[in-house]
Amino acid sequence: MTNNAAKLALIVACVTLAAVTLAAAPEKTSTSAQIVALDECDPLTFNAALGNDFCKNVALAPLGFATTLQDLFAKAAAGRPDQGWDFEPDTLKVKEGGTLFVSDQGGEPHTFTEVKQFGGGFIEGLNAGDRVVPECVGGFSTLDVAKTRIIQGRQTQVTGLSKGIHHFQCCIHPWMRVTVEVK
Numbered sequence: 001m002t003n004n005a006a007k008l009a010l011i012v013a014c015v016t017l018a019a020v021t022l023a024a025a026p027e028k029t030s031t032s033a034q035i036v037a038l039d040e041c042d043p044l045t046f047n048a049a050l051g052n053d054f055c056k057n058v059a060l061a062p063l064g065f066a067t068t069l070q071d072l073f074a075k076a077a078a079g080r081p082d083q084g085w086d087f088e089p090d091t092l093k094v095k096e097g098g099t100l101f102v103s104d105q106g107g108e109p110h111t112f113t114e115v116k117q118f119g120g121g122f123i124e125g126l127n128a129g130d131r132v133v134p135e136c137v138g139g140f141s142t143l144d145v146a147k148t149r150i151i152q153g154r155q156t157q158v159t160g161l162s163k164g165i166h167h168f169q170c171c172i173h174p175w176m177r178v179t180v181e182v183k
């Protein structure tokens with residue numbers, strides 16, 4: 001074999017090996033997943049109604065990225081809730097025994113509450129007529145709801161999920177929803 005032919009054979013072998021490796025790679029399901037809660041609360045109108053420091057100034061309100069408290073309620077009542085309030089991603093897969101790391105990167109508190117079926121939260125005016133789901137009843141006066149609260153800038157973890165489909169929603173802004181498949 002000439003030197004060039006040997007080099008060519010080596011390159012072909014490497015490319016073939018890479019292709020086989022890629023084809024054989026199984027579908028990847030992680031042992032942990034990152035979820036973020038986002039919102040665009042307008043500090044001026046939220047804090048005037050809900051108290052100082054309720055909404056932190058992370059929405060770049062002066063640049064037009066914030067939603068006033070009045071608009072948030074108006075959009076929800078019209079059945080077109082503000083999509084700036086969101087969990088990302090909306091769907092994900094983790095391995096059994098895995099951990100969900102959920103952080104609140106918005107300006108106000110949220111909850112990450114497991115529910116049997118998606119539905120309304122504990123603030124009637126944000127529910128667009130949906131009934132409050134049993135898991136959210138009573139709001140933060142219910143320990144099980146309070147335990148799922150995530151304060152602005154903080155993180156919570158969910159572990160020990162059984163195999164199957166799990167639904168999580170915010171008990172304040174019920175259109176914030178995540179579906180987790182545990183494999």
Ligand SMILES: [Cu+2]
Pocket residue numbers: 085109110111170171172173176
């Ligand atoms: Cu929320």
